[in-house]
Structure formats: C-alpha cells, structure tokens
Amino acid sequence: METTNKANTMMAELKTLCNKDNIVLSLSQYEKLVGYALLLEDWNNKINLISRKEDAPILIKHVFHSLLIGLFHQFSSSEKVLDLGTGGGLPGIPLAIAWPDTQFLLVDATGKKIAACQSMIKSLDIKNAVAVHSRVEELKGMSFDTVLSRQVAQLEQLCSYASKILKPGGRLICLKGGNLDHEIKKALAGKKEKGSFPSVVEQFPVSGYSPCFTEKHIVIAR
Numbered sequence: 126m127e128t129t130n131k132a133n134t135m136m137a138e139l140k141t142l143c144n145k146d147n148i149v150l151s152l153s154q155y156e157k158l159v160g161y162a163l164l165l166e167d168w169n170n171k172i173n174l175i176s177r178k179e180d181a182p183i184l185i186k187h188v189f190h191s192l193l194i195g196l197f198h199q200f201s202s203s204e205k206v207l208d209l210g211t212g213g214g215l216p217g218i219p220l221a222i223a224w225p226d227t228q229f230l231l232v233d234a235t236g237k238k239i240a241a242c243q244s245m246i247k248s249l250d251i252k253n254a255v256a257v258h259s260r261v262e263e264l265k266g267m268s269f270d271t272v273l274s275r276q277v278a279q280l281e282q283l284c285s286y287a288s289k290i291l292k293p294g295g296r297l298i299c300l301k302g303g304n305l306d307h308e309i310k311k312a313l314a315g316k317k318e319k320g321s322f323p324s325v326v327e328q329f330p331v332s333g334y335s336p337c338f339t340e341k342h343i344v345i346a347r
C-alpha cells in the first residue's frame with residue numbers, strides 16, 4: 126500500500142515535469158520509468174550504482190535527467206545506440222523506455238553493475254535494451270549511429286572511444302556538468318588523431334528544466 130502511494134506520487138511528479146517540457150509518454154511508459162527509479166533505489170542499497178547523496182529524488186536527478194536527451198535528439202526506429210559506461214542503466218534504460226522502437230546496447234566495465242541492469246531490464250520487460258559486460262574498447266565488429274555517455278570520462282577520451290565505433294555521420298551525446306569550455310577545446314584540438322572526430326561540438330544548458338540541473342549540459346559532438 127505504501128509502495129503504491131509512493132509510486133503514484135512519483136508518477137504525478139514525473140508527468141508534471143514531462144508535460145511542461147512536451148515529453149510525450151504513455152501510461153505504461155510512466156509506470157516503467159517509475160518502476161525503474163524504484164528498482165534503481167533498491168539496487169543502490171546493495172551495490173554502488175549512483176550517488177547516495179539524498180539531495181534530490183532519483184526520479185528527477187537521474188531518470189528525468191536522462192530523458193532530456195530526447196529533447197535534443199529524436200531517436201529513430203533504425204538507429205543503433207550505445208550507452209557507454211551505463212553503470213546502473215543511465216541514460217540508456219530511461220531512454221529505451223521512452224523510445225521503444227530504437228535499439229539500445231548498454232555496456233559497462235563493471236560486471237555487477239551490468240548484472241543489475243540485466244535484472245532491471247528483465248523485471249521491467251524492456252525489449253529494446255541489452256546490457257553487456259565489456260569495456261567499450263573491447264567491442265569488436267560493432268558500429269553505432271549514436272553513442273551516449275553520462276558521467277564517464279573527459280570529452281576528449283569519450284571522442285576517442287566514439288570515433289572508433291561511430292558510423293559515418295554519427296554523433297556522441299553526453300550529459301555533463303560544470304564549465305566545459307576547456308574540455309571541449311581539448312576534444313576539438315585532439316581530433317587529428319581521431320579521424321577528424323569531432324568536427325563540431327555543441328553544448329546546451331539544461332538548468333532551466335529543474336533546479337537539480339544547475340551547471341548541467343547536454344553536449345553533442347559530431
């Protein structure tokens with residue numbers, strides 16, 4: 126009974142935010158997103174997946190934050206997406222729920238985090254996401270239209286990984302915090318060693334979407 130009340134309150138909160146920002150989702154997608162936030166909280170009590178600082182609800186700080194990528198990039202049905210360093214499934218699981226026709230591969234170097242992702246994907250019956258225990262450098266014979274990454278590495282390093290696995294014309298989309306000017310300059314300066322990737326880097330502030338996202342940006346490298 127208590128869990129149902131908590132889930133209903135969370136659903137109402139998420140709906141308010143999504144409606145305000147024109148993120149259109151069905152009831153079953155809201156249920157899965159709330160279900161994911163609850164499972165992530167449970168798993169986080171067992172293994173370290175996300176920060177344990179209780180400064181903001183998981184649903185906003187992690188789930189809604191991941192969904193914001195969809196406001197800056199429309200995923201398509203034929204698109205192949207990699208979530209590099211997914212940890213507990215961020216941003217890959219919320220985006221797979223929101224974009225059920227797009228295929229998401231979630232990879233992480235830590236096996237127990239991937240085991241948690243696999244369990245959550247199964248419990249939530251998410252058909253378009255697969256979680257694999259691997260370092261990104263070890264993915265062989267695979268290429269992607271889009272590489273996503275949240276809180277994994279400096280942009281220059283992420284561009285180096287992405288340049289080897291992106292299809293021509295693909296993009297790297299990162300969720301990052303702080304002042305990124307120096308990081309972006311370094312990524313652009315290092316492009317000669319990475320087959321001219323990236324040629325363009327854009328950053329979009331997301332602080333307007335919630336007070337939880339002060340100094341946070343979406344960075345898109347092409």
Ligand SMILES: C[S@@+](CC[C@H](N)C(=O)[O-])C[C@H]1O[C@@H](n2cnc3c(N)ncnc32)[C@H](O)[C@@H]1O
Nearest residue numbers: 210211212215233234235259260261275276277
């Ligand atoms: C700070 S966590 C962030 C996890 C998640 N993206 C999030 O936003 O909560 C960084 C994750 O990246 C993974 N990682 C770092 N380098 C990696 C690599 N080269 N290949 C795969 N995973 C990597 C780590 O194992 C760790 O789980």
